[in-house]
Amino acid sequence: MPVALVTGAAGALGTAIARRLTGDGHQVALNDRPGRDVSALAAELGGVAAPADVSDPAAVEAMVGDVERQTGGYIGILVAGAARLTVAPFAEHDLDDWWRIIDVNLGGTFACAQAVLPGMVERGGGRMVLISSEWGLIGWPDATAYCASKAGVIALTKSLGRELGPLGIAVNAVAPGAVDTPLLEVDAAAAGVSVARIRSQYVGRTPLGRIASPEEVAESVAFLADARLPTLLGQVLHVNGGTTRARA
Amino acid sequence: MRERVALVTGAASGIGAAMVRELAGRGWTTAGLDLAPAEDAHHSVGVDVADPAQVSASIRRIERELGPIEAALCAAGHYALVPVSDIDWGEWRRMLRVHLGGVVNVCKAVAPGMVVRGEGSIVAVTSDLAIGGGHAEAHYAAAKGAVIGLVRSLAVELAPAGVRVNGLAPGPTDTPLLSANSPWRRPSYVQTLPAGRLTAPEEVALAAAFLVEDATFCTGEILSPNAGAVI
Numbered sequence: 001m002p003v004a005l006v007t008g009a010a011g012a013l014g015t016a017i018a019r020r021l022t023g024d025g026h027q028v029a030l031n032d033r034p035g036r037d038v039s040a041l042a043a044e045l046g047g048v049a050a051p052a053d054v055s056d057p058a059a060v061e062a063m064v065g066d067v068e069r070q071t072g073g074y075i076g077i078l079v080a081g082a083a084r085l086t087v088a089p090f091a092e093h094d095l096d097d098w099w100r101i102i103d104v105n106l107g108g109t110f111a112c113a114q115a116v117l118p119g120m121v122e123r124g125g126g127r128m129v130l131i132s133s134e135w136g137l138i139g140w141p142d143a144t145a146y147c148a149s150k151a152g153v154i155a156l157t158k159s160l161g162r163e164l165g166p167l168g169i170a171v172n173a174v175a176p177g178a179v180d181t182p183l184l185e186v187d188a189a190a191a192g193v194s195v196a197r198i199r200s201q202y203v204g205r206t207p208l209g210r211i212a213s214p215e216e217v218a219e220s221v222a223f224l225a226d227a228r229l230p231t232l233l234g235q236v237l238h239v240n241g242g243t244t245r246a247r248a
Numbered sequence: 249m250r251e252r253v254a255l256v257t258g259a260a261s262g263i264g265a266a267m268v269r270e271l272a273g274r275g276w277t278t279a280g281l282d283l284a285p286a287e288d289a290h291h292s293v294g295v296d297v298a299d300p301a302q303v304s305a306s307i308r309r310i311e312r313e314l315g316p317i318e319a320a321l322c323a324a325g326h327y328a329l330v331p332v333s334d335i336d337w338g339e340w341r342r343m344l345r346v347h348l349g350g351v352v353n354v355c356k357a358v359a360p361g362m363v364v365r366g367e368g369s370i371v372a373v374t375s376d377l378a379i380g381g382g383h384a385e386a387h388y389a390a391a392k393g394a395v396i397g398l399v400r401s402l403a404v405e406l407a408p409a410g411v412r413v414n415g416l417a418p419g420p421t422d423t424p425l426l427s428a429n430s431p432w433r434r435p436s437y438v439q440t441l442p443a444g445r446l447t448a449p450e451e452v453a454l455a456a457a458f459l460v461e462d463a464t465f466c467t468g469e470i471l472s473p474n475a476g477a478v479i
Contacts, residue, residue, distance in 0.1 A: 161442060166443075177465075232455065234479035237466070240466075242404060245404070245469070
């Protein structure tokens with residue numbers, strides 16, 4: 001079984017994905033930025049820790065080499081979920097922070113895809129699951145950079161789906177809606193309300209009447225990572241309880 | 249414990265037959281509706297899905313004999329390549345009655361029970377042609393597009409009851425629906441697909457099983473195992 005590299009693995013969603021892929025029999029390499037320690041989780045799951053700032057292409061390349069040395073395997077699955085979310089009114093958003101979000105969420109996804117590509121090409125196949133967001137499809141106030149980055153991930157998925165499909169590499173995306181993770185605190189603080197209040201607002205606009213658990217988003221990632229689906233490529237799977245209903 | 253019952257239309261061949269095999273392999277009891285005998289299904293009923301009375305009567309009987317239907321998968325369909333000016337009213341009507349009517353008839357029969365039980369999953373097979381359009385298959389694309397509208401609407405309507413409704417939009421799939429001389433089988437076309445080959449019915453069935461069993465937060469979603477035909 002090839003190694004599965006999961007970026008943003010210290011977060012609630014990344015952790016759930018890492019557990020799910022481990023359950024499927026994959027050895028996992030867990031990436032997060034230095035300072036967000038994933039070594040305990042790696043030890044628990046029998047995987048390896050792969051710290052790196054994904055917005056630094058040289059660091060990403062070194063990290064991929066390090067994973068391949070540590071595991072003796074190659075990365076056949078990439079789950080690119082490392083993301084930064086800060087919110088601010090557009091006119092007031094600090095430009096450096098604005099670009100930092102793009103560099104991590106979109107640039108980091110690009111860097112990871114580029115770094116694992118030679119190994120996948122050499123082995124004649126692989127699967128990439130890029131984590132987008134419902135907000136990348138519908139937009140959201142005070143989250144212009146995040147939404148732009150996640151919309152960019154969708155376009156990247158579609159382009160790489162076309163470009164890498166002939167090489168046997170299937171690139172797809174998962175676009176979750178509201179997920180029950182500590183990231184809700186960022187949304188709540190931005191809206192100036194409690195986490196309970198923001199949760200009930202999200203529940204209220206979701207046809208299924210609840211928000212997602214990290215585990216059910218991880219289930220969708222595992223589905224798109226399934227090697228038995230070579231003709232599923234270039235697609236965006238919306239896991240949002242029916243908020244967008246397959247729009248684009 | 250009662251076994252989980254799945255209803256599959258178009259179960260005698262192609263995608264429907266693959267769905268039956270996939271779900272049976274996962275422990276489901278399968279009931280197949282088709283004009284032809286569904287040999288892989290545990291229970292096969294000869295039915296024209298375009299006929300509401302036949303569909304509701306057969307579903308009532310299946311639920312009486314096997315138990316409540318927890319998953320309904322609508323794969324029944326036919327396909328024809330006809331330039332728009334040559335599509336006569338009979339062909340147009342038949343295309344809509346089978347594809348759109350087939351889903352409507354099944355949903356009318358199974359949804360009320362699912363709503364009462366507070367669980368259930370409906371999967372309708374639509375097509376990449378409903379999203380990207382196609383040449384000389386306007387009636388097929390229109391019928392499949394209407395199925396997408398129905399899926400999105402039922403998804404909203406049934407979500408509060410915990411019933412999920414999703415669609416599958418396969419690309420050209422290697423089934424009897426594509427004749428041996430179909431332009432969709434020509435190497436010159438197939439090589440334009442990013443995956444470089446037709447979709448296998450088993451892959452569509454895997455996607456269907458995912459929607460039924462694992463996609464617990466997906467409703468109104470259209471999943472496209474299409475070899476990259478529409479991205």
